Amino acid sequence: MVDRINDIFWQAQQGSVAAIIQVLNERLADSGVRTRAVFDNSVLQLLCEANTEEQLERTILVEKIHQILKSIAPRNIHRVNINCRIVREQQLLWLEEIYRDSENQLLWSEEIVLEKLSFLQQFIKDLQDRRIESARSHSPKVSPSHPIVITNRNNPKSSVWGWILLAASICILFGMMGTALYVLVGDRFKNAPSLVPLTKSLETQGTNQLQPEKSSVDTNQSSTTGNQDYFVNAVRIANEASGIGQKAKTSTQWLELAANWQRASDLMGKVPPSHSRYQEAQIRTKLYRQYSQAAQKKAEESKS
Template identity: 40%
Template sequence: MTDRINDIFIQARQGSVAAIIQVLNQQLATLDVRIRAIFSDGVLQLLCEAPQIEQLEQSNLVQQVKHILEDISPRNIRKVNINSRIVQEQQLLWLDEITRDPKDKLLWSQQITLNRPNIFKQIARHFQTSKPKPTPIYISKSVDHAQMEKQNQFQLGMMGGFFLSMLMLVLGIQVNKWLNFSRLDRISTTENTTLQSPDPTIKNSEDTIAESKEAFAQAVRLAQEAAADGKIAQSKEEWIAIASKWQEASQLMASVSPNYSRYDVAVNRAELYQKYSDIAKQEADKI
């Protein structure tokens, strides 16, 4: 079963729209959101459907879909157009329908651009998706063992050279960034010497916003962990732990300051995470 899931994920990473649909539907199952997709004119068109409008809350759903797609990092897909509507009967020409009359057929539509993974993730994913399965090699007793040893050394040397080149490239990038940061720090230090001490009220406001930003990010991390744990939980203790994570994530969202730019999202997430915590407790009570 695990191998089959991994195969679907690899197919999605290689750009298979059918596999992308399956991964999205699996990971959004807890929200009762159904996904359809078509790749057209260089853009992945997604249609998100659910029985109720509340399940299609734009900011939450867009962020989750973007996170899943960036985790997949499908080949040759950067632009994604996310459309939403109340669930309808099967329609093969849904893209033509919403293109003709988007205002009446859709709740909302938003286009996003997927971020590329960093160089280390690209290298790791390249080996995950392109590494061939080992095949048995039958060696004759007459093969020259010295020649085989030389070939092995040559292959090891090639691999070592490749990784050394990648390491030098990454080090070069980091050194360049460090030099630029050092120069900016010197300029900033020189400018700051001419400025007056900051207003304490402004500093307190900045500290509050920084704390809210950290609380928001920590809540998102806990929510992602709880969602992942919920896919494999079996025992009562596991469901109780998941409920605790959702509860903590809800409390962190509730602590976000109204001055924070994503305060409205935090209020929505606090209610949503509390709902998931209650659901996890119900699952624990069933066992």
């Protein structure tokens, strides 16, 4: 096996400009095109030279270079400016000459953009690179005067550590995905009704709950799939209870309010798990029950 330091393609993937040029020159050799490059201001400035203009035909050459660089996917290189001209004597400061007088220096130039790897693609690629590097670091080195002898090709220790590394990487990935999911959906649960029971009066609480209850009815009217939607009916009763709570003063009125909240809680408790708002229904079940208990307490206080 070739040592990683001599693996030109891998070095090109890591963003080595010299390695990228070597890969390009090898693959463009049949076209008679030679390349040089400089990484300048986050752009890979690529110089392509050939003996004739036909060898530098724009459409064909741009497509070839784009495909080669796409297969390499060099790290941290996303913009490439292709500069083409008839071959000249070696110029150490060719880029400065192009900047100074591009019209007389070049046949044409064109910038291409390489697609960035997604987080998951980059993670998988890095993981594969680590496994290849680990395998090559444990491979026997070739000695000119000795034959290659491979012993214990599947090293148990390296295999175990490889699986440990893979498992740890997968755990990290799922952890990051879970964090992202929590950030995306966390706000929905933050906006769920509070479970703090009423301690002073249902009048203020009823007013605060009235508006979100109405929006819930509008949202769920379109999702009703059966003859009876427990969620919608429970919200309707809760809206009625909110209105009563703003006017309740006597013990009888508070008891009626407690009964309405309890009925709404019971209906919410019947919402099936297949319902699109099942989790919210579970929260509202507890909330309405606490409202009923608070109303019962107010009824007892009104008697005394």
